[in-house]
Amino acid sequence: AQSGGGGGSRGRLMSYSTEERGSSNTLSYRLFIKNPAGKYVSPFHDIPLYADEAKNIFNMVVEVPRWTNAKMEIATKDALNPIKQDVKKGKLRYVANVFPHKGYIWNYGALPQTWEDPGHKDCNTGCCGDNDPIDVCEIGSKVCARGEVIQVKILGTLALIDEGETDWKVIAINVEDSEAQNYNDIEDVRGLKPGYLEATVDWFRRYKVPDGKPENQFAFNGKFKDKDFAITVIKNTHDDWNSLMAKTTDEGGLSCTNTSISNSPFLCTEAAAINIVDQTPPCGATEAIPAEVDRWWYYEKN
Template structure:
């Protein structure tokens, strides 16, 4: 057990329904689009199999199968696309929306030879990288988000897909002084999943992919005028066991968050399935519906700016 798990495990959790954290059998999720795609109004809300609006941050269980260490992944960005979509951790029900910088929608640059994101990119629900916790390995605090996942299977997923993934390893990126773990995983339904069981299998069966992943994360902000990102462990990937312990630690931090053992700050922790009815984070079905009904109705997509297709070239440091 990684050392930062121990204090979290000792916390007394209140106002949480534990079965809603771990039970995930036969769970199906659907999405509801609101607003106009490629505009500031666009939102993607989630429902469970009962048609109940849920938070993808809090209400989707981390585990799809705890005994097999199979995790849920919420796909925010399909492979080859550029729009920087993410779970809106500070908004009611935490829909997926496009990140905004200085009033403009954010798109990741194409830094040659990469086109958009080179994996299906998303997050593991019920995890949180605590900005108040300094990691012993990285010497940096968390980035205040759910833990990120790069899914390396063959299928190009769709935005809002909730898939079951097998964890293979993890990369410790340092983003502007914050720890920003990048979990490497594969969809359990991928035909190659049976052959990929650890990070060494990725290196052997998908040569160049891990090196490209480090290169992508190192350089993707440079066209925006930012310095190259840094990494702990000299940019080496840690193996499956280390990755799973890291995910479990971020789940512990999330538990502390949702049970008010940790100050949520600006995060919106309202949920419809996890917190008990008398808890301050409990959101009724009517409240959840009102949130969605209060958003813009679904409309026509706006065109994506031509600049999104530009390729950036620069010599590596």
């Protein structure tokens, strides 16, 4: 079984697959992840953080493909942490198209084996973590698939303060991108994709306004921090995840069930994992996305 840290170059050779359960665009929808051997795994806990630790190549779980609106996320409180759509007040969440943006403007997802501890005040931002894996905005040309596991180079990070919580947004690029070799730090994004970083700040600042919420705030006055800073943040959240899995930190409602971490008190058998999936409805017919999701919102920037 894999130890908590993952690591090595083996992660890059792994090919994960997905299995849909329930009906798309409904509350029942779940997307489970399988490892190369076809066994169910937790995308939160079982996929190694590092694809190649020596080269600082990381695994990323894609939750939301670029240009789509459904706010999909790793279900941190559900056993095996399938990907599901976020829900607010009993309704599925879709991000609004706030002009000039259409849905998510990157492939959006998370780094496995990381955790932003809500009990730990970040020394850089003065705010505690948001209780989730660390978020990634992947800026390559390919539109990825929901549940896809890709390998990324880290370029920098933005520190969003979301309703008083630290919510790091890591900027990265798929190592398979044809231009990946040209991107090695955050300033390369500024030079090679003019306006993209500014659009990213604008997107995060305003995306909740159509829901009646105020604009989001940022640490560092909305300035991006560089690759080395971002990697330090990632390593710190990986250490916090290790504490979570070793039960030296209270899991606070999160599901730490995993199928591969030999020293974890939350390790489950393959049969138990199959039983978890079998408790969810089988794949059903796709429901229509509400017409309101296509609306384009206009408002003056503050």
